[in-house]
Amino acid sequence: MSLSKCNNLISFLKFITLILCCSLSYVVATNSSQIIKDSETLTSNRGNFTLGFFTPQNSTNRYVGIWCKTQHFVIWVANRNQPLINDSLGVLTIYNDDLVVMNGQKDVIWSTNVSNITLETNSSFRLSDYGSLVLMDTTENTIWESFKNPSNALLPTMKFTSNMKLASWRTPFDPSIGNFSISIQRLNIPELFIWNETRPYWRSGPWNNQIFLGVEDMTTLYLNGFHMEKDSTGTVDLYFRTDDYGLLMYVLNSTGQLNEMSWNIEKEEWEDTWTNQRSDCDVYSFCGPFGFCNSKGSPICSCLEGFEPSNKQEWNQKNWTSGCLRKTLLQCEIAKNQNKSTNGNETDGFLKLSNVKVPDFAELSFVDQDVCKNQCLMNCSCTAYSYDADIHCMSWNGNLIDIQQFQNGGTDLYIRGPYAEHDISSDNGHKRTIIITVSVLIGTIIIAIAAYLIWKKTSNPVGNMKHGIFHFNKIEKAEEYTDNVIGELSQAKLQELLLYNFEKLAIATNNFHESNKLGQGGFGPVYKGILQDGKEIAVKRLSVSSGQGLKEFMNEVVVISKLQHRNLVRLLGCCIERDEKMLMYEFMPNKSLDAYVFDPSRNKLLDWEKRFSIIEGIARGILYLHRDSRLKIIHRDLKASNILLDEELNPKISDFGMARIFGVSEDRANTQRVVGTYGYMAPEYAMHGVFSDKSDVFSFGVLLIEIVSGRRNSSFYESENSLTLLGFAWIQWKEDNILSLIEPEIYDDSHHKNILRCIHIGLLCVQEAATDRPTMAAVISMLNSETIDIPPARQPAFLLRQNMMNTISSESYSNNVLSITDLHGR
Template sequence: MGLLSKTNLLLLPVLCCFCLNLTVAIDTIRSSQSINDSEYIISKGSVFKLGFFSPENSTNRYLGIWYNNISVFTVIWVANREKPLKDSSGVLTISEDGNLVVLNGQAEILWSSNVSNSVTNSSATLGDFGNLVLRVDTTGLVLWESFQHPSDTIVSRMKLSTSSKKDQRLQLTSWKSPSDPSIGSFSSGIDPPTIPEAFVWKEGRPYWRSGPWNGQVFIGMPNWNPGYYTGFTFIDDTNGTVFETFTGLDMLHLSKIVLDWQGNVVHTYWDDGKEDWEVVHKNPEDECDVYGTCGAFGSCDLLSSPICRCLRGFEPKIIKEWNRGNWTSGCVRRTPLQCERMNNSIEEGKADGFLKLEMIKVPDFAELALDVNIEDCRKQCLENCSCVAYGYYTGIGCLSWSGNLIDLRHFTVGGSDIYIRLANLEFEEERNSRVIIPITVTIGVIAIASTAFFFWRWMAKKKRAMKSKSNESLLFDSLNDVKLQDLPIFDLEELAKATNNFDMANKLGQGGFGPVYRGKLHNGQEIAVKRLCRASGQGLEEFLNEVALITKLQHRNLVRLLGCCIEGEEKMLIYEYMPNKSLDAIVFDPVHQKLLNWRKRFDIIEGICRGLLYLHRDSRLKIIHRDLKASNILLDQELNPKISDFGMARIFGCNEDQVKTKRVVGTYGYMSPEYAMRGLFSEKSDVFSFGVLLLEIVSGRRNTSICDEEQYSGLAGLAWKLWNDDNIMALVDPTIWDPSFQMDISKCIHVGLLCVQELARDRPNVSTIISMLKSEILDLPTPKQPAFMERQISSNIELTQQGQIRSSICNVTTSIVSGR
């Protein structure tokens, strides 16, 4: 009996080996087995795991596959996407007909592999590449595999395919939301088979595309780094199906491409050091990446304003829509092509020509001509009346386009050449202009010489008219050393012509002073025209004040005044045009804020500081701006900041440190407490405004977007709370976050909090701020609680006796009434 007991004990471990214990690394489920909600299988190399899970912020249960050995829970495949389990009763098993099925507690089938051929002896194995494969046990024949039914993720060794047969295409489909894996609005795949491109579709319509594949890269993605895509290839099976295979980075399993719920194609790899997914590439990258933004025959350029322009030889189809910024209707041809002229029984004229466009994302709907060289490519297009463009590309060959050209954009680097077919008349106009220009220059010189005397008399008259108006402003009288005759005087007729009679299409914005228009002078110089609103209560004094001040100021970080215009009731200021508009138009915009990485934002912060230091200390006059905010920081072509809008600015005397006013002007949320409540302003008033602006630049959020007044008021209040919670990095705009810049970003937030302290004496001056930012001062003082004045001002504004808040009576929202 004792011997028998010992034998049984020896046999027990052997018997256990035949029992399925799914809490250990078993990679296969067989016909007689099942996986309950709390159980799972793991691939042989422990790379992937299959089991039941709940997405973030959801209690629903799904069968899925995810990475096993990383700290971030990352699902790559989901089975029952459209039929979630409401409890933990789910079971994965193999049914009697050999199919994989997911059952609920009532034994109802929520998902099935749906193999039509019934078998009695099948098993499913999870591989180390994340592929779940259902096979016949006896023959090894593959019945079904998860790689043939992808969710939102493609991993190494996985394929997407396109085919002339729609039911044979393999595509990714996005989740509906981060907490809902059911099929969302977006899908992604390859199309067409002849000239394969990567596409994202939104509800079946194109949303983004990569441009054609040339054997190494997608030619519509110049920033795409082929070094990150080892083995990213296309295979043609010669039966009308093209497969795209992805082998990822050298780290094989830890690289993936995801179609997220917002329609972004995001390629990431696992960074062991950071223990997180690192983004290699993301599309769409910007507004111009969205399919067809500029419509037919329109080209998108992110650096131009507006971003959409018609191709040469074309004009907007619906001008009113185009001027309003709705470009989807596209452009139409200005001059008919030769074939069209012949078909309409008009004189045949000269043959069409081709205009070469460089650094272009080639349009959609290309046609491939086989065995054609570059010379024949042009000839074939010219001989084909329906051909409107052609191009020849290494690795692809001759492409031609007929019909509308859709989804063109201009790149600053990379891109391809394309030749656009135009009527010969379009080229004759260019040739004629080469003759006309020298003739025009000669006539112009003669005209200028003959009219110089009359122009001098007219200009002298205008100067006297402007000077005679100086008695309308007490401030202007006090600045008797300002020589307005040194400022160029513009003619009203000239400005009306430059702005197309102040057309709304040229309107850049509007403030308390009045509207601002974009214009172009006869010499081609672009200008911004600031026009005084006749009904404005914020008018003549601010106008003359800005003229008087800015004519004395010259600094690379201050906007340059080119001249002014005073004719009758019209009063205008003419500035240099800033192509990137104001800082708030970029830093607060979800699309454009990506243009400002941390280094560029820090350069902008430093540039604003240098401009302020010049106003406060380095110029001949000591000037307090009084309305420093994001909308008054303009950005030039290289995104360099320039302080603008000096209508509220005031000059200090040599011995003055602080001045009291009965007329409080500025923008709530940027005003220092002593100025808003008592009318006291000084250098430290501008420092307070700068502190708020600095926090906005770092966070990418408007000061007025912080609405939780029960806890804090404004961005400074939020920053103070996060500072005390030792969680200040939560304030940082995610688009600029980089651990390598954490110390610099933290230092900037620290400086911002020092600038918004309650008492003016606690705030640093601008020269100290610059030293702090340049790390010339290493030990920064601990900030005190900032001034939470916004709520007090709003509730007590009618009770303030020390200062009167002045507002404009223009029919516009002005900067001195509410924060922007």
């Protein structure tokens, strides 16, 4: 054979070999579907979650896990009890339609154990945007998923059922199963329990279809987004939703603490924003049976009224685990021992404890409160009862375990006591005299201070004008005015503001002539003024008849004196003289946004580019209030009439009378005095008095849809369906008929995509649950970037007008009939 023929034969054999290798490779890939080697990772579409091999700190072991944002924040581990020891050749792959982890010797060390030998499904796996590893068949039906086999983290949308457990890591650097676990217990009245091996370590208190009664900070489902459901088999599911742009999850750490972890976008790090254990009182039954734990008390454990320590020596040594015993027998017990019925005048009664975490082992009955009380009274074994409108009647027989006093939240608990002729209504009966004495003393001090201030004011009105603000500030604090926390404001800081006298402002406004009147606010008119140097100002004059005006006036002075931003109106000075209280602002020649957006004769002056610029400016101003100013500020009354326009139609947020300053560690609050404007208030605020930065986000969403549509939400009426503007926008969005929502004067095909994006963002901002709304930082990112993937919007709050009117009932209104100044949820 010639040399050329040999070369040709060799080339042919190489070609055949290459084809066979490729074919074999294809077959292997088809059978395996997917494979992740030790050095490779799989990332979710949005980039938040990553699946791969990792080594914990201070360890050489290799594990397969899912981490979020950073490899140091692992939220699920596959082979947590079977690590690869000094082995970097492991793989995650499909084997016999099972998802398995193999070591370098191809031994299976972990498996999902769902293989079906008789049926080849050609399974595959993927990592979802919610952080779940999903094993699927060829029709994409889920065979197995990590959400149903969790490690130590509870993630948004993950259903945590009563037949599942979260298990802690053994140590911060060892992901093997540790001593602590979480489960749902007491399924008739579900509670979350943390266990230390087999012993209860912490409990959430009963679920009342909105909150866990034993979690002090959990004020409303709107704020936390938790839901619990029970199916026909009796299985209970717990899950929560959160902001798609604000990553948040709950992690059980190796010491038994359940921590709420949130991703800080600016710092690009995880922050601990809540923990279930803040004191020893959170440890299960820390004070023993019939013990009462109060973290503010000294000592923190005490016996319930009518009880005494069962072991006084241990109790005095601050070992409270043995708890307390009843001092005297119940009347029903005495009668039972004497084998006779109780005398109607000598029946047992109940001591009422308010704002408490109720005991463990509650028994449920679906009766009203009066029947609940009588049931307990007629059963001598019943030691306490409690009633919740959503849960109904809870009663306890035998020992009362794990009672805790809260400052806020919790519920009422009625402890059975002997020889009571009627219910005892105070938290501690023996403290009544002290409470009355202190109340009288405080009242006397307040009256004395008020009398002194009145005397100072009437005796020296001119001299008092300079320092009047500080006197008013002291009055607010003396009256314990908690609805507007105005923070600390030094006298030097306040004196940076120019103090005007009444005569100077009267001259500037031509004695407050009607021709200089710019508008009427909730607590008084606003006038244009021209000072002697020609400078134009706007003067907000507080109405003397305004009942709520003093608080709002003081709040606005304190809040706005701290702020400097191009999209916030600037305060120039103030005047306090006799009964007059006035604020001086920079003059805005184009008045407020509502004068353009809702006026058919002027709305043409705002084309889409200008409207979009206004939307961006408002968003930047709100972001400054929420994040970039020295203290977080919640405006609480964002609306079109409170957005002023300068000579170039740039927006400036005004009217900070309702604003609330938050401290560095605060991010949410609850108030009994709801203030704001009908149509702009978030549902959790309108119905429960709970507000946060997401309350302003809701108002911004309403404002955005108003700017795009040119219609007011508060006065919109669609007769056929009785919809609000938000409801109308949602229907048009779902039906892909969005052109009927857009203001015709601004629409242009070239702006269609941008306008659509703004409506989408507006609908996200008005979601019913606060956790479903984006932050203002996320809003600005969405407004300025077309590459960000915006999540789908859900049905907004207040869809139907009837629902909204049934939800909100107002007690009184300010002079501006649209501004609600006192409102209570039903």
